[in-house]
Amino acid sequence: MPNRPDKVYFFGTCLIDMCYPQAGLAGIELLEREGIKVIFPQAQSCCGQPAHNSGFPAEAKAVARQQLKSFKQDYPIVVPSGSCAGMLKHHYPAMFAGEPEADEVRRFSSRVLELSEFLVRVLDVKLRDRGQPIKVTWHSSCHATREMGVIGDSKALLKQLDNVELVELQSERECCGFGGTFSIKQPAISAAMVSDKITDIQQTGATRVLSGDCGCLLNIGGALEYQKIPITTQHIAEFILERING
């Protein structure tokens, strides 16, 4: 287990900032409950992934530099998203390879941890479920799975919750069709993907879909709501906080 720090940075992500601030706040609270001091740089914005994936590397880099500037101190950077964490941790070093900032970027990236990963591997948190019995299902985001490898940590957290029955999706590891700008550049393919994901969600009988990435939740939740299916979506941090508060 890595050393337990006193202070951490929180990288809120742009999507949480705009659409899911309660998920971000829940992440912050989960850290504070463990006695960790959370620092939230107000100059932070987006990790730059939207431009990075869409053919605009110069714009992605400019925005990446803003984050490098905003998280200067040597604290761990905790990120409530596998996708944004993957960008900061794995894509930044490649983007800046061979540039004057390369060393600084490598140090920055080495400090990045996804929220579940940090809660489990660094803090070894113990959760006590005070909620009513509930049946939920879980969607693994592509980048939390394949770039960050943190799905085991998220599930380990859910397993600590005694009254939570987790029914797994058949297509748990398959992309929900969000893909950032993919969802608007290839809307028909994206729609087919999210529609299949929803069919799979419905067959679990769960009343709530959890994930560690708000991009997926925006996509799945928006499609569920559009189809008027009474299944809600929630970020894992918000769910855990709700359960332990009872």
Added chain:
Amino acid sequence: MAETGAVDFQSNVVRALADRQLRGNLKKAMGSLSLKRKAVFSDPEEFEHLRRVGNAIRRRSLSKLPVLLEQLEKNCTANGIQVHWAETTADANQIFLDIIKGHDASRVIKGKSMVSEEMHLNHFLEDHSIEALETDLGEYIIQLDHETPSHIIVPAIHKNKDQIAHLFHEKIPNTPYTEVVEELNAIARKTLRQKFFAGEIGVSGVNFAVAETGTLCLVENEGNGRMCTTVPPVHIAVMGLEKVVEHLSDVPPLLRLLTGSATGQVITTYFNMITSPRKAGEKDGPKEVHLVILDNGRSKILADPQLRETLQCIRCGACLNHCPVYTRLGGHAYGYVYPGPIGSILTPQMEGLHKAGAMASASSLCGACEEVCPVKIPFTSLLRILRDESYAEGDSPHDVDGHGYKRHFTESLAWKGWAVMNTNPTLNHLSTKMLGMVGAFLPKAGPLKHWTQVRTTPKFAKQSLHALAKARGLDDE
């Protein structure tokens, strides 16, 4: 489609997605292929080790490709295999025609070869009154229906048993209707058997060409490849120039990765190693063996140190089987010979972004292809490079044809604006606040128009996390 140079990818997508039968067929077939692969590579550590080896072999081969190709030519020639070089598909077709005409032949039997699809060889030969018959069962099925392969390993994967039953009944004379798989196989076998003996020229692809021995390796399951390469008096093998490996010892690890990834087999039913034509005193085998080595844009790809990784591919098709886009569209929607993730990185480089650039956008960058690729091709990084190239202005480290084809004033301006918003904290706070106030009333235009076709409008929060963190009194640094 591909021949006209204008593929309407978006229309193809809509058509493919509306085809329920196709989606059902694909889902079933892809699910079964994925499960078989998983059973063969059940130990993740062993698989990771194997693919590291596979990656190293392919990288080493590509790093000395010109030398290896010369060595291959020298050793093949010494073995009695006649080597021909083709820069373009037209050159390759002409080489075929010259060899076939040189033997006054008009009946060609073919084993499976994606490079021959790339050349549109069958059409070309047909135009010259030469019959080219596909003998791989899948290829035979689609040839009967005048289709192209929809998958690089299982070309008729878009068809189910019932569709094939109807096709055989309608297209093969005196064939009673049957849906029994064994009977369908027997019909194809009987029909093809006669053709094998009448074939004057046999054509095959090449899975690996070994430079140090001048050996052509051919992997197959049906025995038709062996028939095509041994029964007719002349055998013409065709390969892309990247298919060469240095040593004979490079073959077993690649073979293991190929068969496991492609069909979930530890080894295929047939593995042919062809090192020469029939020698004096031998009782069988072709009297002549030709090897046609095709470039068709590959050397340009090789020259780019990053994009070169595209050429590591051993054509196993695992990326197709695991791609959430391919498994919903099938291969035909892509409009070109190579579909799925490998097609999406290869085709825009071969055909130019202005023609095939849309393929690079047909990925959510989920990385499922990368996860299964037996030679560790960094698909998502290569797709990003092609997307960068699609918008690139002037100085780019890459030189893909059609460079900058997608450049559009409004889109560039939007991204510039996005960068300004995300590099200036004051503007960032202000814009997030504005979205919280007016987000719900945004017109469903532009990106929101596409988004809201199957989803509700995102709910922008009244107070951003920035604002909530500040209100909570969190330190800023």
